[in-house]
Amino acid sequence: MSKKIHPLCLAAAAVCLLAGQASAKGTAEEIARLGKDLTCVGAERGANADGSIPAFGGKWLGKPPHVDFKGTGGHPIDPYPDDKPLFEITAANMDKYAGRLSDGQKALFKKYPQTFKIPVYQSRRDFRLPDSVCEITKDNAAKAELIDDGEGILATTGGFAFPFPKTGLELLWTSSVFTYRPFTEELISDNAYVLADGKVNWGRVKSRNLASHLEPGKPVKTADNNQSSYYMNETLLPERDKGEINTGMEWWNFKTKPRQSWRYDPGTRRVRQSPGYGFDMSFPGSGGSITVDEVRLFNGTGERYNWKIVGKREMYIPYNTYRLHSPKLKYADMLTPGHIKPEVMRYELHRVWVLEGTLKEGFRHLYSKRVMYIDEDSHLMMMGENYDARGGLWRTSMMNYFYAYEANTWQAGVGLYHDLQAGSYLAFNLVNEQRGGYTLNTGKLTEKDFGPEAARRAGL
Numbered sequence: 001m002s003k004k005i006h007p008l009c010l011a012a013a014a015v016c017l018l019a020g021q022a023s024a025k026g027t028a029e030e031i032a033r034l035g036k037d038l039t040c041v042g043a044e045r046g047a048n049a050d051g052s053i054p055a056f057g058g059k060w061l062g063k064p065p066h067v068d069f070k071g072t073g074g075h076p077i078d079p080y081p082d083d084k085p086l087f088e089i090t091a092a093n094m095d096k097y098a099g100r101l102s103d104g105q106k107a108l109f110k111k112y113p114q115t116f117k118i119p120v121y122q123s124r125r126d127f128r129l130p131d132s133v134c135e136i137t138k139d140n141a142a143k144a145e146l147i148d149d150g151e152g153i154l155a156t157t158g159g160f161a162f163p164f165p166k167t168g169l170e171l172l173w174t175s176s177v178f179t180y181r182p183f184t185e186e187l188i189s190d191n192a193y194v195l196a197d198g199k200v201n202w203g204r205v206k207s208r209n210l211a212s213h214l215e216p217g218k219p220v221k222t223a224d225n226n227q228s229s230y231y232m233n234e235t236l237l238p239e240r241d242k243g244e245i246n247t248g249m250e251w252w253n254f255k256t257k258p259r260q261s262w263r264y265d266p267g268t269r270r271v272r273q274s275p276g277y278g279f280d281m282s283f284p285g286s287g288g289s290i291t292v293d294e295v296r297l298f299n300g301t302g303e304r305y306n307w308k309i310v311g312k313r314e315m316y317i318p319y320n321t322y323r324l325h326s327p328k329l330k331y332a333d334m335l336t337p338g339h340i341k342p343e344v345m346r347y348e349l350h351r352v353w354v355l356e357g358t359l360k361e362g363f364r365h366l367y368s369k370r371v372m373y374i375d376e377d378s379h380l381m382m383m384g385e386n387y388d389a390r391g392g393l394w395r396t397s398m399m400n401y402f403y404a405y406e407a408n409t410w411q412a413g414v415g416l417y418h419d420l421q422a423g424s425y426l427a428f429n430l431v432n433e434q435r436g437g438y439t440l441n442t443g444k445l446t447e448k449d450f451g452p453e454a455a456r457r458a459g460l
Contacts, residue, residue, distance in 0.1 A: 024166040026141035040134030042163025043376040052349050058128030063405040072406040075437040078322035085119040100315050104385045104396025117342035123349045127403040133159045152253030158219035168307025171355050175374045175381050176298045182407040182440040183214035189429040193287040196423030198337040203285040204237035210445045222252035230450035245455045254301035264455040271452045280366040289426040290417050297381040305357030317382040319348035321400035329432045351376045378410045407440045
């Protein structure tokens, strides 16, 4: 079965191919469809031809009535606890479903034919975003634009910038930088680097993230080019790196104000700036298994790649992955050689945008090509593929998102990064054996909790 590109996307793909990185606002006809045959953020509202992807329902904003949610800081609670897999894809029957699988998934079946499986569940489209997100997205559809060779953006935060992406860069911004996510995030998580023989190298990180422009009711105009986000990551494990702190901030224009980052060294008790932090630098504590710009599949500036929209497909992707984060699961029962235990995963059939980036001539990066699969409902990157300098598929990754009731939006959970050449993988941001899960939207973090002075205070 060949890969089928959704017919409604051919026009957008053609515009991208013909116009390169030119930016085009939504037309009056397109904008009029928002909230009608399209959802308020631009996804197709209707079901697919055979009904395996349902029509968008959006019946829940925040906590569903039947869920006993005690508030932020705990582990995610599954709103579908009684769901069972509809069927299972294996190496033996994968050809039947090949048109709805990524090249990365096919590679995992080939690499681990006896153990890798995809349990497919009923597709659910029950959660919606706040009305304010819809209103801002509609306004952005008519006004948002990229500037400075696609390195900056003019738009209003609190919604999506480009519900009708015409170029690869517009889709990249919407799915990696200009997302709608919790505005404060705090957690302690475990990182398991699982070697080919099943041995696990452990890491643990205390993370704090702030995107103050996403605080409900406080949208921001990016024309002021103020800070877009702040982060601080403190290493707790392994012992040799304990106490190391990485902190930084980003702005709305990577060209005029690149990412700023600092590192606190517990050995010298000094804070030093980290020039050029990002791109293919090894992410701290990952054992070299992922790059800095690979966290959440892609982050930061896309300046080193030429980006194009390939189209839209129906694909089996991780979705509503509450169980994967359950405290009832122990790491020893989840982390099997080659890949995480298939039974703890949940895949659903959804429509996704396909975005491809190829390395520009004269630029350097570990990856010569990158492919991202972006959920149409949330505009979030769900799966990715990274190719080596010779054009071979090297690493394939997937993010496991769940809808966070306290934030009225989707939260990034466990990231799974597979090295097909080494036979290893990184399970990133595990919380199962932590006392709590994700603490979101408390508003307790401020700009003063980030940057070099904050790192120095935290390290003493």
